[in-house]
Amino acid sequence: MCLAVPSLVISTDNLTATVDVYGARKEISLLLLAEETKIGDYVLVHAGFAIQKVDEAAAQESLALLRELAAAMEDPAEDLPD
Numbered sequence: 001m002c003l004a005v006p007s008l009v010i011s012t013d014n015l016t017a018t019v020d021v022y023g024a025r026k027e028i029s030l031l032l033l034a035e036e037t038k039i040g041d042y043v044l045v046h047a048g049f050a051i052q053k054v055d056e057a058a059a060q061e062s063l064a065l066l067r068e069l070a071a072a073m074e075d076p077a078e079d080l081p082d
Contacts, residue, residue, distance in 0.1 A: 004044035004051055005066070006059035009037055019045060021063075 007019035007028070015030045017037060029049045030037050037043060042059035043050035054062075 002046060004046040006042050006054055006062045007045045007050075008059075009039055009041045009043060011039060012037060017043075017050065019043065019050075021045075 005021055007021045007026075009017050010020050010025070011018045012030070016027055017030050018025055018027050026045075026048075028043075028045050030043075032049050032051055033043070033053065035053060037050065037053065042054050042056055044052045044054055
């Protein structure tokens, strides 16, 4: 299974960008994107490459779901019936 994570572009330099996800910053490649990417855009990142631009609402929804999943994985016993 592959997972692409919505990430906020905080800087760009030619075909690279720095993105932020939950406070973690990472340099990624923009080589696979056909459209221009600017600061403030959200992109889906997989294996160090931006693979698609997404709108902010979709990015925030996906990030909220990832937060819920991470919380459930921290204590899976909480979700079990009594």
